[in-house]
Amino acid sequence: DSGVTQTPKHLITATGQRVTLRCSPRSGDLSVYWYQQSLDQGLQFLIQYYNGEERAKGNILERFSAQQFPDLHSELNLSSLELGDSALYFCASSASGGAAMGSTEAFFGQGTRLTVV
């Protein structure tokens, strides 16, 4: 058990809908990272938050957004869903803000399996 909790584990929704994925980081970790893992592209970095502020942005679509709350949990919002958004979405947390501040060892949650039909 990595200590990172993601909910829900599975989500099935229709095209055009909006969903929210939730992540609770390990106790004491300030950074939260979101990754998308699809069948044909492997793990793609979406976005990172550190202590409530956006720290780094990757290949995140404009239809997607995220935030980190004062209690450090994070939510990833996916809107106007398309079939191609079907994927595993992973959240990871680390103690530091990233490699520049020490180890970037990140602990991953079990993921949310999103299926858009």
Next chain:
Amino acid sequence: GESVGLHLPTLSVQEGDNSIINCAYSNSASDYFIWYKQESGKGPQFIIDIRSNMDKRQGQRVTVLLNKTVKHLSLQIAATQPGDSAVYFCAEADTGTASKLTFGTGTRLQVTL
């Protein structure tokens, strides 16, 4: 995890043999590297890391080798066990400019009895 659906390169080794998984990275500015293991139904799990000021680092049954000249990283697993069967990802980061990890496409390791 669901990465079992990916068309990944596959390495098959017999139980007890040593495994070597290779990774080519793209960013010459990357100075921090991690190997992750992803078992079916689980998220990636940290195995070992190495910084660019080193060319070798050893853990328990695992060794990571870094060749910065050719931008190549390898993971060696000694005495491979059935529990080592998983998808292995290398990840790189440029600590000077970004905190995010960029992952490679992964290699599936199959351990045969």
